[in-house]
Amino acid sequence: MNRILSVFLSHLFKSGNLTITDASGNVTQWGDGTGDPLHIRFNTKAAERAVGLHPGLKFGETYMDGGLDIVSGSIYEVLALIFANADRGDAAREPWMRAIARMRLLYRRHIQNNTPTRARANVQHHYDLSGALYDLFLDADRQYSCAYFETPDATLDDAQIAKKRHIAAKLYYDRPGLRTLDIGCGWGGMGLYLARQLRAEVTGITLSDEQLAIARQRAENSGLADRAQFRIEDYRDVTGPFDRIVSVGMFEHVGVDFYDDYFSRCAELLKADGVMLLHTIGRFEEPANTNAFIAKYIFPGGYIPSLSQVTAAVERAGLIVTDVEVLRLHYAETLRHWRERFAARRDEARALYDERFCRMWEFYLAASEASFRWQDLVVFQIQLTKSREALPLTRDYMFEAEARLRERDDADAAAASREGAWPERCAAE
Incomplete structure (x- = not known):
């Protein structure tokens, strides 16, 4: 040897x-x-x-x-x-x-020089793969971020619905019609949830052509196109203002040298009484390098921050941290579901690409799950405002909103079961 x-x-x-x-x-x-x-x-x-x-x-x-x-x-x-x-x-x-x-x-600094042009290329590298690939292992809503397991035996679909519900409750939708910006909207699931369940006026932005096409089609199919609009746009080019800003699984692609730009732009876009919720992978130890294999083959330009790196930039932007929750093993469980689903349909993935791609994807999912189980990776949900008076005095509003949304979600699930389909499946399905 x-x-x-x-x-x-x-x-x-x-x-x-x-x-x-x-x-x-x-x-x-x-x-x-x-x-x-x-x-x-x-x-x-x-x-x-x-x-x-x-x-x-x-x-x-x-x-x-x-x-x-x-x-x-x-x-x-x-x-x-x-x-x-x-x-x-x-x-x-x-x-x-x-x-x-x-x-x-x-x-x-060179690897994470995520200028608008480079950021779009990095996103396209991963998210503009065949939509059929993501259908192999994601839930019906194509949520490609950490799920929220309210119980250990929750299904992946239930945990992803719970994640959207959990985030929505923290955004404090106290009235309908709130203008909402979804930074890194993916295939539209989060934005469509807010438009449907809370009657928000959603603008979702992405840098992926594949994601944009599906998000727009889903909005049309679900009758929500008047309240949920999606477009290709960099966060640096958006014009506001917005009552609410949500960003799920996008901040990992920003790059440390652009944290000040990101939060300063969010502060400019957020109304004086607005609320923002940032959902991002992070690490509970001191800053460190991104895994070399993941950085080279899966998420070029990506970086996983420590909480200290995030909050320092938040403070410089003049935003207020009003709540922080650390989801510890939820992403490990999410990745376990993805890994097992991918393995069960591996032959289909090989038909889409080849054996080398399948091995790359297996390693990515397995290494990511192991990182959340044995290393310092977690998920941060950070609530931000510009005013200390933007939210109620206690956190009870979160629990009350989550309970109301759970009732609506359960009613939707029952209706979908009777009709034989979820109301917001991807157009490809």
């Missing part, structure tokens, strides 16, 4: 039951023998060397390209074992690992 890889593995694995067959056919056991047996086979010496030198990028890349195979177990089980052991941090303290981390941190 490659000597650098061997040193790295000896520092990493203190627990577990992992067998590795190297490119020469030599078999080595790692861990203390506990847990289900897992087995990796390296197919080339180049793959061994690459993973030893830069495991954060090359383990996923090598798996994607066929340089290594999982002989026993799954890529998720292997990553779960790696992440559980890596939580101790010994391997990450290797000199070359620290050097790579420093180099990536210095290079971050």
Whole structure:
């Protein structure tokens, strides 16, 4: 086995039951023998060397390209074992690992230079993939962000409806007709929910052509086109003002150097008595690099902030943080559902793309789930205002609004069950 890889593995694995067959056919056991047996086979010496030198990028890349195979177990089980052991941090303290981390941190300004042109290209890289791909593993509403599991046994569809309800309650819709901006509207699910259940006047913006087409079609199909309009637009170009601003799963694409621009623009767009809700992946430890594989192949230009990075920019923009909730394992459960759904329909994904793409997507979903279970990733829901008097004195309004919305959602579900279809399915369905 490659000597650098061997040193790295000896520092990493203190627990577990992992067998590795190297490119020469030599078999080595790692861990203390506990847990289900897992087995990796390296197919080339180049793959061994690459993973030893830069495991954060090359383990996923090598798996994607066929340089290594999982002989026993799954890529998720292997990553779960790696992440559980890596939580101790010994391997990450290797000199070359620290050097790579420093180099990536210095290079971050170039990678995350998310100008309007570059931001659109980054969004198109991921979100303009075939809509049929997302139908394989997302819920019926195509919610591609962290769900909210009110109970451990909730279905993915129920948890995604609960997420929209939870966010809507925090936005404090005290009257109909409130002008609402949805920054990063995706396929329109959040905006359509607000238009339907709270009679909001929604403007949804995206940089994805695929998402825009589906969002507009859904608005037409559901009879909400008069209250929910969608368009291609960068947040920096929007004109207001708005009573409410919501942004779900978009802030991860902004980039640290643009946080001041983002929140300053939101402050300009929000009315004096307005309310904003930001739903974003974050980390509960100090700022750190984005996973190298995810940054290169899945979300170019993406960055996951610490809470301190967000609140500092909020303060500079003159906004007030009025509520913060940390969703800890909700995204891990969301990703588990996505990973299992994708696996169940993997042959269809391969028919859309190829085996390499399927391996890339498997690694992305598995590594993301493991990150939320064993590393420092969480989801922040941050409520912002411009006035300390914009909201009621206590948080009771949130719980009361959520209860009312749950009644409406349950009534919709019952009606859909009788009719045999949800009222807002994607046009492709």
